[in-house]
Amino acid sequence: MGIIAAVVLLGILILVHELGHFAAARLFKVSVPKFSIGFGPRLTGFKAKGTDFAISAVPLGGYIKMKGEMEINDREKSEQRDYEQDDFRSKALWKKAIIVISGPLANILFAWLFIFTADVVMRQEYIPTTEIGRVIPGSSADIAGLRSGDEIIEIDGVAVREWFDVETELWSKTSDSVAILKISSTPCVETSLVVIPPDSSDSFYRGLSPMIAPVVGKVFGDPAIQAGLKVKDEIVWFIPVTSQLGELVDQSPTFFEDSVNFYGIEVMMLDTVSFNYFPLDSEYVDNVNLIPACKVEYWYDIGTLISAQQVDSFKLVVNREDHFKLITVNSVQNIENRKVIGIMFELPSRAMSIPQAFKVSVQQLKLIFYLIFKLPQMIITKQISIRESVGGPIRIFQETSKAARMGWDTLLFIAGFISLNLGFFNLFPVMPLDGGHLLIYVIEGVIRRPVPAKIIRGFQVFGMSLLLVLIVLVTANDLVNVLFK
Numbered sequence: 196m197g198i199i200a201a202v203v204l205l206g207i208l209i210l211v212h213e214l215g216h217f218a219a220a221r222l223f224k225v226s227v228p229k230f231s232i233g234f235g236p237r238l239t240g241f242k243a244k245g246t247d248f249a250i251s252a253v254p255l256g257g258y259i260k261m262k263g264e265m266e267i268n269d270r271e272k273s274e275q276r277d278y279e280q281d282d283f284r285s286k287a288l289w290k291k292a293i294i295v296i297s298g299p300l301a302n303i304l305f306a307w308l309f310i311f312t313a314d315v316v317m318r319q320e321y322i323p324t325t326e327i328g329r330v331i332p333g334s335s336a337d338i339a340g341l342r343s344g345d346e347i348i349e350i351d352g353v354a355v356r357e358w359f360d361v362e363t364e365l366w367s368k369t370s371d372s373v374a375i376l377k378i379s380s381t382p383c384v385e386t387s388l389v390v391i392p393p394d395s396s397d398s399f400y401r402g403l404s405p406m407i408a409p410v411v412g413k414v415f416g417d418p419a420i421q422a423g424l425k426v427k428d429e430i431v432w433f434i435p436v437t438s439q440l441g442e443l444v445d446q447s448p449t450f451f452e453d454s455v456n457f458y459g460i461e462v463m464m465l466d467t468v469s470f471n472y473f474p475l476d477s478e479y480v481d482n483v484n485l486i487p488a489c490k491v492e493y494w495y496d497i498g499t500l501i502s503a504q505q506v507d508s509f510k511l512v513v514n515r516e517d518h519f520k521l522i523t524v525n526s527v528q529n530i531e532n533r534k535v536i537g538i539m540f541e542l543p544s545r546a547m548s549i550p551q552a553f554k555v556s557v558q559q560l561k562l563i564f565y566l567i568f569k570l571p572q573m574i575i576t577k578q579i580s581i582r583e584s585v586g587g588p589i590r591i592f593q594e595t596s597k598a599a600r601m602g603w604d605t606l607l608f609i610a611g612f613i614s615l616n617l618g619f620f621n622l623f624p625v626m627p628l629d630g631g632h633l634l635i636y637v638i639e640g641v642i643r644r645p646v647p648a649k650i651i652r653g654f655q656v657f658g659m660s661l662l663l664v665l666i667v668l669v670t671a672n673d674l675v676n677v678l679f680k
Contacts, residue, residue, distance in 0.1 A: 200599035200606060201592040202254075206232060208302065208614050209257040212621070215301025216259050217246075219294040226281035229260035255588075261294075288636050295632045302618030307560050309611035314552035314559075317604035318544035322358035326406040329495045334402020339391045341378070341403065343493075348386065349377035358405040363558055365401055366565060374401060407494040407540050411513075415600045416537010422524040424538060425515065432512035433489040433500045488512070494540045501527060501534045539601070559608075563615055587669030589677060625658035626651075 209232055220227050226245060231237070233251035240249035263282040278285035283294075313319070325347040330337050347355055350364040351374060365374060374391045391401045409430040414420060489500055501509070504527075511522040527534040547555065574581055586594075591613060598609040622630040631654065635646055 198592065198596055201595035204595050204606070204610055204613070205591065206254070208305075208610070208617055211301050211305045211614070212298045212617065213257045213259055215297040215299070216294060218301075219297035220259065220261055220283075223286055223290045223294065224281055225283050225286065225294065226262040227259050228262060229258075231259075232257045234258070288640050292633055292636045295629050295636070296622075298629055299618040299621045302614045302621070306563070306611040306615035306618065307556060309607045309614060310559050311552055311556040313604045313607035313611075314547050314556050315549060317602075317607070318546050319555075319604065320412075320542035320544045322405045322407065323543055324406055325355050325358060325361055327403055328406035328493045329404040331402035331404075335391050336402040339376075339389050341376070341389060341391070343406070346379040347376055348379055351375050359555075359558075361403070361405070362562075365403070366562060404495055407542070409491045409494050409497060410541040411538050412541030413539035413601055414537065415539070415597065416528055416535060418524055418526045418528060418536040419538045421526070422511075422522050422536070424511075424513070424522060424536075427515070427541070428520075428522075429514040430491045430497060430511050431514050431519070433491055433497065434510035434512065435489070435500070435504055497538075498533070498535070501536065504534065507534070560611070560615070563612055567616065567619055581672070585669055585672060586676075587666065587673050589670065589673035593677075625661055626655045627658060628662075631655075631658055 213230060213232070217227055217230055228245065229247050229249065231240075231247075231249045231251045233254045234256065235252040237247075237249045237251055240247060242248070261283040263278060263284040283291065286294075327336075327341060327343055327345045327347065329343060330341050347361055349355065350361065353360075353364055355361050355364060376389045376391060377386060378389055379386050411424055411426055411428045411430070414424050414426060489496070491497060491500070507527045508523070508525050511524065513520050513522055524536055527536055529535075570584060574584060595606070595609060595613070598605045621628050622633070624630040624634040626632065626635075635651065635654070639646055
Protein backbone atom coordinates (compact mmCIF):
# COMPACT_ATOMS: atom_id res chain seq x y z
CA MET A 196 0.00 0.00 0.00
CA GLY A 197 2.81 2.40 0.91
CA ILE A 198 4.73 1.78 -2.33
CA ILE A 199 1.58 2.19 -4.43
CA ALA A 200 0.81 5.47 -2.63
CA ALA A 201 4.35 6.71 -3.32
CA VAL A 202 4.14 5.87 -7.04
CA VAL A 203 0.71 7.49 -7.40
CA LEU A 204 1.76 10.59 -5.46
CA LEU A 205 4.92 11.18 -7.52
CA GLY A 206 2.92 10.66 -10.70
CA ILE A 207 0.38 13.27 -9.57
CA LEU A 208 3.12 15.79 -8.70
CA ILE A 209 4.80 15.33 -12.09
CA LEU A 210 1.42 15.65 -13.81
CA VAL A 211 0.70 18.88 -11.91
CA HIS A 212 4.08 20.33 -12.91
CA GLU A 213 3.68 19.57 -16.60
CA LEU A 214 0.06 20.74 -16.58
CA GLY A 215 1.33 24.11 -15.37
CA HIS A 216 3.59 24.41 -18.42
CA PHE A 217 0.88 23.04 -20.70
CA ALA A 218 -1.83 25.43 -19.49
CA ALA A 219 0.44 28.48 -19.90
CA ALA A 220 1.52 27.35 -23.37
CA ARG A 221 -2.09 26.92 -24.46
CA LEU A 222 -2.96 30.29 -22.90
CA PHE A 223 -0.45 31.95 -25.25
CA LYS A 224 -1.58 29.76 -28.17
CA VAL A 225 1.63 27.72 -28.42
CA SER A 226 1.26 24.32 -30.07
CA VAL A 227 2.21 21.38 -27.80
CA PRO A 228 2.77 18.19 -29.87
CA LYS A 229 3.86 16.03 -26.89
CA PHE A 230 2.88 15.77 -23.22
CA SER A 231 4.67 12.91 -21.47
CA ILE A 232 4.79 11.54 -17.94
CA GLY A 233 8.15 9.79 -17.90
CA PHE A 234 10.93 9.63 -20.47
CA GLY A 235 11.98 7.18 -23.15
CA PRO A 236 9.76 4.86 -25.22
CA ARG A 237 6.03 5.54 -25.21
CA LEU A 238 4.07 2.89 -23.30
CA THR A 239 0.52 4.13 -23.70
CA GLY A 240 -1.56 7.27 -24.11
CA PHE A 241 -3.99 9.09 -26.35
CA LYS A 242 -4.10 12.02 -28.76
CA ALA A 243 -6.37 15.03 -28.47
CA LYS A 244 -6.36 18.51 -30.03
CA GLY A 245 -2.97 18.07 -31.63
CA THR A 246 -1.23 16.77 -28.50
CA ASP A 247 0.02 13.25 -27.83
CA PHE A 248 -0.61 12.61 -24.12
CA ALA A 249 1.72 9.73 -23.23
CA ILE A 250 3.04 7.65 -20.36
CA SER A 251 6.65 6.70 -21.08
CA ALA A 252 8.95 3.93 -19.86
CA VAL A 253 11.33 5.78 -17.52
CA PRO A 254 9.34 7.24 -14.57
CA LEU A 255 11.88 9.88 -13.53
CA GLY A 256 9.94 12.99 -14.41
CA GLY A 257 8.05 14.31 -17.39
CA TYR A 258 8.08 16.92 -20.12
CA ILE A 259 6.07 18.80 -22.71
CA LYS A 260 7.44 19.46 -26.18
CA MET A 261 6.38 22.80 -27.63
CA LYS A 262 6.61 23.67 -31.28
CA GLY A 263 9.99 25.33 -31.94
CA GLU A 264 11.20 25.00 -28.34
CA MET A 265 14.26 22.85 -29.06
CA GLU A 266 15.57 24.75 -32.11
CA ILE A 267 18.71 26.14 -30.44
CA ASN A 268 20.44 26.92 -33.74
CA ASP A 269 17.71 29.42 -34.64
CA ARG A 270 18.04 31.50 -31.46
CA GLU A 271 20.43 34.08 -32.92
CA LYS A 272 18.19 34.51 -35.98
CA SER A 273 14.89 34.50 -34.15
CA GLU A 274 14.43 38.26 -34.37
CA GLN A 275 15.00 38.24 -38.14
CA ARG A 276 12.64 35.36 -38.92
CA ASP A 277 8.87 35.19 -39.04
CA TYR A 278 7.49 32.18 -37.19
CA GLU A 279 3.99 30.81 -37.16
CA GLN A 280 1.79 32.15 -34.38
CA ASP A 281 1.73 28.78 -32.58
CA ASP A 282 5.55 28.57 -32.55
CA PHE A 283 7.25 29.05 -29.16
CA ARG A 284 9.97 31.17 -30.80
CA SER A 285 7.42 33.72 -31.96
CA LYS A 286 6.47 34.69 -28.42
CA ALA A 287 7.78 37.63 -26.41
CA LEU A 288 10.33 36.94 -23.70
CA TRP A 289 7.84 37.62 -20.91
CA LYS A 290 5.46 35.04 -22.35
CA LYS A 291 8.27 32.48 -22.61
CA ALA A 292 9.22 33.20 -19.00
CA ILE A 293 5.63 32.70 -17.81
CA ILE A 294 5.38 29.38 -19.66
CA VAL A 295 8.63 28.19 -18.08
CA ILE A 296 7.83 29.31 -14.54
CA SER A 297 4.25 27.98 -14.59
CA GLY A 298 5.39 24.41 -13.84
CA PRO A 299 7.11 25.26 -10.54
CA LEU A 300 4.29 27.67 -9.64
CA ALA A 301 1.77 24.86 -10.18
CA ASN A 302 3.72 22.70 -7.73
CA ILE A 303 3.79 25.51 -5.16
CA LEU A 304 0.05 26.14 -5.58
CA PHE A 305 -0.77 22.45 -5.22
CA ALA A 306 1.52 22.21 -2.18
CA TRP A 307 -0.77 24.69 -0.46
CA LEU A 308 -3.85 22.90 -1.84
CA PHE A 309 -2.71 19.54 -0.41
CA ILE A 310 -2.13 21.08 3.02
CA PHE A 311 -5.39 23.06 2.89
CA THR A 312 -7.32 19.90 1.94
CA ALA A 313 -5.80 18.03 4.86
CA ASP A 314 -6.81 20.84 7.21
CA VAL A 315 -10.39 20.98 5.87
CA VAL A 316 -11.23 17.32 5.27
CA MET A 317 -9.34 15.61 8.08
CA ARG A 318 -9.68 16.30 11.78
CA GLN A 319 -6.40 17.98 12.64
CA GLU A 320 -4.38 17.04 15.67
CA TYR A 321 -3.15 19.87 17.83
CA ILE A 322 -1.34 20.45 21.12
CA PRO A 323 -3.85 22.28 23.34
CA THR A 324 -1.27 23.56 25.79
CA THR A 325 1.56 26.06 25.95
CA GLU A 326 3.24 24.20 28.81
CA ILE A 327 6.91 23.44 28.25
CA GLY A 328 7.75 19.75 28.39
CA ARG A 329 11.45 19.71 27.53
CA VAL A 330 14.21 22.29 27.37
CA ILE A 331 17.27 21.22 25.38
CA PRO A 332 20.35 21.55 27.61
CA GLY A 333 22.60 24.38 26.46
CA SER A 334 19.95 25.95 24.21
CA SER A 335 19.02 29.61 24.43
CA ALA A 336 15.83 28.67 26.31
CA ASP A 337 17.94 26.79 28.85
CA ILE A 338 20.30 29.74 29.21
CA ALA A 339 17.29 32.03 29.74
CA GLY A 340 16.19 29.85 32.65
CA LEU A 341 13.07 28.24 31.17
CA ARG A 342 12.21 24.88 32.70
CA SER A 343 9.85 21.99 32.17
CA GLY A 344 6.41 22.87 33.55
CA ASP A 345 6.62 26.58 32.72
CA GLU A 346 3.58 27.80 30.81
CA ILE A 347 4.03 30.36 28.02
CA ILE A 348 1.40 33.12 28.04
CA GLU A 349 2.74 35.64 25.52
CA ILE A 350 5.60 35.97 23.03
CA ASP A 351 6.64 39.54 22.23
CA GLY A 352 3.23 40.75 23.39
CA VAL A 353 1.27 38.25 21.26
CA ALA A 354 -1.00 35.94 23.27
CA VAL A 355 -0.51 32.21 22.67
CA ARG A 356 -3.23 29.68 23.43
CA GLU A 357 -1.79 26.44 22.03
CA TRP A 358 1.61 25.13 20.98
CA PHE A 359 1.10 25.93 17.29
CA ASP A 360 0.89 29.60 18.31
CA VAL A 361 4.19 29.19 20.15
CA GLU A 362 5.83 27.60 17.10
CA THR A 363 4.45 30.24 14.74
CA GLU A 364 5.78 33.11 16.85
CA LEU A 365 9.19 31.56 17.51
CA TRP A 366 10.07 30.47 13.99
CA SER A 367 9.02 33.86 12.62
CA LYS A 368 11.90 35.40 14.59
CA THR A 369 15.29 35.54 12.90
CA SER A 370 18.06 33.46 14.44
CA ASP A 371 19.94 36.59 15.59
CA SER A 372 16.96 38.20 17.36
CA VAL A 373 15.71 37.88 20.91
CA ALA A 374 12.27 36.65 21.94
CA ILE A 375 10.52 37.99 25.03
CA LEU A 376 8.26 35.41 26.69
CA LYS A 377 5.69 36.02 29.39
CA ILE A 378 5.47 32.82 31.41
CA SER A 379 3.73 31.34 34.40
CA SER A 380 6.25 29.38 36.44
CA THR A 381 5.87 26.43 38.79
CA PRO A 382 5.76 25.36 41.59
CA CYS A 383 4.86 28.89 42.71
CA VAL A 384 2.35 30.38 40.31
CA GLU A 385 4.01 33.62 39.34
CA THR A 386 4.14 35.52 36.05
CA SER A 387 7.43 36.84 34.74
CA LEU A 388 9.12 38.00 31.56
CA VAL A 389 11.95 35.90 30.13
CA VAL A 390 14.26 37.09 27.35
CA ILE A 391 15.47 34.26 25.13
CA PRO A 392 18.73 35.25 23.41
CA PRO A 393 19.63 34.37 19.80
CA ASP A 394 20.36 30.69 19.26
CA SER A 395 22.35 29.62 16.21
CA SER A 396 22.14 25.94 17.14
CA ASP A 397 18.35 25.80 17.36
CA SER A 398 16.96 28.79 15.50
CA PHE A 399 13.43 27.41 15.09
CA TYR A 400 12.02 26.91 18.59
CA ARG A 401 14.96 28.02 20.76
CA GLY A 402 15.26 24.59 22.37
CA LEU A 403 11.65 24.25 23.54
CA SER A 404 9.33 21.25 23.22
CA PRO A 405 5.71 21.00 24.41
CA MET A 406 4.36 18.95 27.29
CA ILE A 407 2.85 15.84 25.68
CA ALA A 408 1.54 12.87 27.65
CA PRO A 409 3.23 9.50 26.91
CA VAL A 410 0.09 8.01 25.34
CA VAL A 411 0.42 6.09 22.08
CA GLY A 412 -1.64 7.58 19.26
CA LYS A 413 -0.30 5.64 16.25
CA VAL A 414 1.62 2.37 15.89
CA PHE A 415 3.34 2.04 12.51
CA GLY A 416 6.88 0.68 13.01
CA ASP A 417 7.77 -3.02 12.95
CA PRO A 418 9.46 -3.00 16.41
CA ALA A 419 6.35 -1.52 18.06
CA ILE A 420 3.96 -3.78 16.14
CA GLN A 421 5.93 -6.92 16.99
CA ALA A 422 6.13 -5.89 20.65
CA GLY A 423 2.34 -5.62 20.80
CA LEU A 424 2.00 -1.93 21.58
CA LYS A 425 -1.48 -0.57 20.92
CA VAL A 426 -3.15 2.79 20.43
CA LYS A 427 -4.20 4.36 23.77
CA ASP A 428 -1.40 2.57 25.68
CA GLU A 429 0.05 4.92 28.30
CA ILE A 430 3.77 4.26 28.75
CA VAL A 431 4.45 4.47 32.48
CA TRP A 432 7.87 2.89 33.06
CA PHE A 433 10.92 2.25 30.90
CA ILE A 434 13.07 -0.70 31.98
CA PRO A 435 16.50 -0.64 30.30
CA VAL A 436 18.43 -3.80 29.45
CA THR A 437 22.18 -4.09 29.16
CA SER A 438 23.03 -7.79 29.41
CA GLN A 439 21.65 -10.93 31.00
CA LEU A 440 23.59 -13.21 33.34
CA GLY A 441 22.14 -16.67 33.93
CA GLU A 442 18.84 -18.14 32.84
CA LEU A 443 15.43 -16.52 32.68
CA VAL A 444 13.12 -17.85 35.38
CA ASP A 445 9.32 -17.98 35.06
CA GLN A 446 7.97 -16.44 38.25
CA SER A 447 4.53 -15.19 37.21
CA PRO A 448 1.97 -17.04 39.37
CA THR A 449 -1.42 -17.31 37.72
CA PHE A 450 -3.34 -15.85 40.71
CA PHE A 451 -1.73 -12.47 39.94
CA GLU A 452 -4.08 -12.13 36.99
CA ASP A 453 -7.05 -11.96 39.40
CA SER A 454 -5.40 -9.66 41.91
CA VAL A 455 -7.29 -6.60 40.70
CA ASN A 456 -10.69 -8.12 41.39
CA PHE A 457 -9.65 -9.56 44.76
CA TYR A 458 -7.36 -6.90 46.21
CA GLY A 459 -8.21 -3.88 44.08
CA ILE A 460 -4.61 -3.69 42.89
CA GLU A 461 -2.62 -5.39 40.17
CA VAL A 462 0.68 -7.08 41.01
CA MET A 463 3.24 -7.46 38.25
CA MET A 464 6.17 -9.88 38.35
CA LEU A 465 8.93 -8.78 36.01
CA ASP A 466 11.19 -11.28 34.26
CA THR A 467 13.71 -12.66 36.74
CA VAL A 468 17.21 -13.95 36.09
CA SER A 469 18.83 -16.64 38.24
CA PHE A 470 22.59 -16.79 38.82
CA ASN A 471 25.09 -18.01 41.38
CA TYR A 472 26.43 -15.54 43.92
CA PHE A 473 30.17 -14.99 44.31
CA PRO A 474 32.13 -12.84 46.74
CA LEU A 475 32.49 -9.26 45.53
CA ASP A 476 36.24 -9.69 45.10
CA SER A 477 35.88 -13.00 43.28
CA GLU A 478 37.83 -13.59 40.10
CA TYR A 479 34.64 -14.83 38.41
CA VAL A 480 32.67 -11.58 38.45
CA ASP A 481 33.41 -7.89 38.63
CA ASN A 482 30.13 -6.37 39.81
CA VAL A 483 26.43 -7.01 39.80
CA ASN A 484 24.67 -3.79 38.76
CA LEU A 485 21.00 -3.36 39.50
CA ILE A 486 19.29 -1.38 36.75
CA PRO A 487 16.45 0.80 38.04
CA ALA A 488 13.31 1.36 36.01
CA CYS A 489 12.81 4.89 34.71
CA LYS A 490 9.53 6.72 35.25
CA VAL A 491 8.15 8.15 31.99
CA GLU A 492 6.68 11.57 32.72
CA TYR A 493 6.04 12.83 29.19
CA TRP A 494 6.46 11.74 25.58
CA TYR A 495 9.99 12.99 24.91
CA ASP A 496 11.30 10.87 27.79
CA ILE A 497 10.68 7.81 25.61
CA GLY A 498 12.95 8.93 22.77
CA THR A 499 15.67 10.02 25.20
CA LEU A 500 15.62 6.69 27.04
CA ILE A 501 15.61 4.61 23.85
CA SER A 502 18.54 6.59 22.43
CA ALA A 503 20.52 6.02 25.64
CA GLN A 504 20.17 2.24 25.31
CA GLN A 505 23.36 0.35 24.52
CA VAL A 506 21.42 -2.62 23.17
CA ASP A 507 18.26 -2.80 21.08
CA SER A 508 16.12 -4.52 23.70
CA PHE A 509 14.15 -3.05 26.58
CA LYS A 510 10.85 -3.34 28.41
CA LEU A 511 7.96 -0.95 28.82
CA VAL A 512 5.27 -0.96 31.48
CA VAL A 513 2.08 0.37 29.92
CA ASN A 514 -1.32 1.22 31.33
CA ARG A 515 -3.86 -0.40 29.02
CA GLU A 516 -7.48 0.14 29.99
CA ASP A 517 -6.51 0.56 33.67
CA HIS A 518 -4.43 -2.64 33.65
CA PHE A 519 -0.65 -2.62 33.72
CA LYS A 520 1.07 -4.70 31.04
CA LEU A 521 4.72 -5.54 30.55
CA ILE A 522 5.81 -5.06 26.93
CA THR A 523 9.13 -6.37 25.62
CA VAL A 524 10.68 -4.52 22.68
CA ASN A 525 13.34 -6.65 21.00
CA SER A 526 14.52 -4.34 18.24
CA VAL A 527 14.70 -0.70 17.16
CA GLN A 528 15.01 1.14 13.87
CA ASN A 529 17.78 3.64 13.20
CA ILE A 530 16.39 6.61 11.27
CA GLU A 531 18.57 9.69 10.77
CA ASN A 532 20.90 8.52 13.56
CA ARG A 533 17.97 8.18 15.98
CA LYS A 534 16.70 4.98 17.55
CA VAL A 535 12.94 4.66 17.09
CA ILE A 536 10.38 1.89 17.45
CA GLY A 537 7.61 3.37 15.29
CA ILE A 538 5.06 5.03 17.55
CA MET A 539 3.51 8.48 17.61
CA PHE A 540 1.94 10.31 20.50
CA GLU A 541 -1.80 10.82 20.89
CA LEU A 542 -3.19 14.31 20.47
CA PRO A 543 -6.72 15.68 20.48
CA SER A 544 -8.14 16.55 17.08
CA ARG A 545 -10.60 19.11 15.79
CA ALA A 546 -12.46 19.98 12.63
CA MET A 547 -11.61 23.32 11.04
CA SER A 548 -13.83 25.74 9.23
CA ILE A 549 -12.69 26.82 5.77
CA PRO A 550 -11.45 30.24 7.02
CA GLN A 551 -9.55 28.55 9.87
CA ALA A 552 -8.06 25.96 7.50
CA PHE A 553 -7.03 28.71 5.08
CA LYS A 554 -5.22 30.63 7.81
CA VAL A 555 -3.51 27.55 9.26
CA SER A 556 -2.50 26.14 5.86
CA VAL A 557 -0.90 29.46 4.88
CA GLN A 558 1.05 29.46 8.16
CA GLN A 559 2.15 25.87 7.56
CA LEU A 560 3.25 26.69 4.00
CA LYS A 561 5.23 29.69 5.27
CA LEU A 562 6.94 27.41 7.77
CA ILE A 563 7.95 24.96 5.03
CA PHE A 564 9.22 27.90 2.93
CA TYR A 565 11.33 28.98 5.86
CA LEU A 566 12.72 25.50 6.44
CA ILE A 567 13.67 25.05 2.78
CA PHE A 568 15.48 28.39 2.59
CA LYS A 569 17.14 27.76 5.97
CA LEU A 570 18.39 24.30 5.00
CA PRO A 571 21.60 25.34 3.14
CA GLN A 572 22.69 27.53 6.08
CA MET A 573 22.01 24.71 8.53
CA ILE A 574 24.09 22.29 6.43
CA ILE A 575 26.98 24.77 6.09
CA THR A 576 26.99 25.52 9.83
CA LYS A 577 26.73 21.76 10.54
CA GLN A 578 23.51 22.08 12.53
CA ILE A 579 22.30 19.11 10.49
CA SER A 580 24.18 16.72 8.24
CA ILE A 581 23.72 16.32 4.49
CA ARG A 582 23.11 12.63 5.04
CA GLU A 583 20.09 13.37 7.25
CA SER A 584 18.60 16.26 5.30
CA VAL A 585 19.12 15.41 1.61
CA GLY A 586 17.35 12.57 -0.15
CA GLY A 587 16.54 11.30 -3.62
CA PRO A 588 13.91 9.00 -5.11
CA ILE A 589 14.52 6.21 -2.57
CA ARG A 590 14.12 8.59 0.37
CA ILE A 591 10.98 10.08 -1.17
CA PHE A 592 9.49 6.61 -1.58
CA GLN A 593 10.37 5.76 2.03
CA GLU A 594 8.84 8.92 3.48
CA THR A 595 5.74 8.66 1.32
CA SER A 596 5.22 5.00 2.21
CA LYS A 597 5.61 5.78 5.91
CA ALA A 598 3.18 8.69 5.62
CA ALA A 599 0.63 6.47 3.86
CA ARG A 600 0.73 4.04 6.79
CA MET A 601 0.20 6.89 9.26
CA GLY A 602 -2.98 8.22 7.67
CA TRP A 603 -4.43 10.48 5.00
CA ASP A 604 -3.66 13.70 6.87
CA THR A 605 0.04 12.84 7.10
CA LEU A 606 0.13 11.69 3.46
CA LEU A 607 -1.46 14.92 2.23
CA PHE A 608 0.97 17.01 4.27
CA ILE A 609 3.95 15.05 2.91
CA ALA A 610 2.52 15.50 -0.59
CA GLY A 611 2.49 19.25 -0.01
CA PHE A 612 6.06 19.20 1.32
CA ILE A 613 7.38 17.19 -1.66
CA SER A 614 5.43 19.31 -4.16
CA LEU A 615 6.91 22.49 -2.71
CA ASN A 616 10.42 21.02 -2.85
CA LEU A 617 9.85 19.90 -6.44
CA GLY A 618 8.77 23.40 -7.40
CA PHE A 619 11.83 25.02 -5.81
CA PHE A 620 14.21 22.40 -7.22
CA ASN A 621 13.03 23.13 -10.77
CA LEU A 622 13.76 26.83 -10.22
CA PHE A 623 17.45 26.03 -9.67
CA PRO A 624 19.24 28.12 -12.36
CA VAL A 625 20.82 25.34 -14.43
CA MET A 626 19.60 23.78 -17.66
CA PRO A 627 17.66 21.69 -18.44
CA LEU A 628 15.69 22.76 -15.33
CA ASP A 629 13.09 25.50 -15.63
CA GLY A 630 15.27 27.86 -13.64
CA GLY A 631 18.03 27.54 -16.25
CA HIS A 632 15.68 28.52 -19.08
CA LEU A 633 14.32 31.37 -16.97
CA LEU A 634 17.86 32.65 -16.37
CA ILE A 635 18.52 32.67 -20.12
CA TYR A 636 15.38 34.72 -20.78
CA VAL A 637 16.32 37.19 -18.04
CA ILE A 638 19.80 37.60 -19.58
CA GLU A 639 18.29 38.09 -23.04
CA GLY A 640 15.96 40.71 -21.63
CA VAL A 641 18.91 42.59 -20.12
CA ILE A 642 21.27 42.41 -23.14
CA ARG A 643 18.35 42.81 -25.60
CA ARG A 644 19.54 40.08 -27.95
CA PRO A 645 19.48 36.27 -28.04
CA VAL A 646 22.16 34.38 -26.14
CA PRO A 647 24.45 32.61 -28.69
CA ALA A 648 23.68 28.93 -29.34
CA LYS A 649 27.26 27.99 -28.41
CA ILE A 650 26.82 29.41 -24.91
CA ILE A 651 23.45 27.69 -24.55
CA ARG A 652 25.01 24.32 -25.43
CA GLY A 653 27.82 24.85 -22.93
CA PHE A 654 25.29 25.82 -20.28
CA GLN A 655 23.30 22.66 -21.05
CA VAL A 656 26.37 20.40 -20.80
CA PHE A 657 27.34 22.00 -17.49
CA GLY A 658 23.81 21.68 -16.14
CA MET A 659 23.38 18.07 -17.22
CA SER A 660 26.75 17.14 -15.72
CA LEU A 661 25.87 18.85 -12.46
CA LEU A 662 22.49 17.13 -12.31
CA LEU A 663 23.99 13.70 -13.04
CA VAL A 664 26.53 14.17 -10.24
CA LEU A 665 23.72 15.29 -7.92
CA ILE A 666 21.58 12.27 -8.85
CA VAL A 667 24.48 9.90 -8.18
CA LEU A 668 25.26 11.55 -4.82
CA VAL A 669 21.69 11.60 -3.49
CA THR A 670 21.08 8.04 -4.69
CA ALA A 671 24.29 6.88 -3.00
CA ASN A 672 23.22 8.76 0.14
CA ASP A 673 19.84 7.01 0.02
CA LEU A 674 21.49 3.61 -0.37
CA VAL A 675 23.86 4.29 2.54
CA ASN A 676 20.92 5.26 4.73
CA VAL A 677 19.03 2.11 3.73
CA LEU A 678 21.95 -0.30 4.11
CA PHE A 679 23.57 1.19 7.22
CA LYS A 680 20.64 2.78 9.05
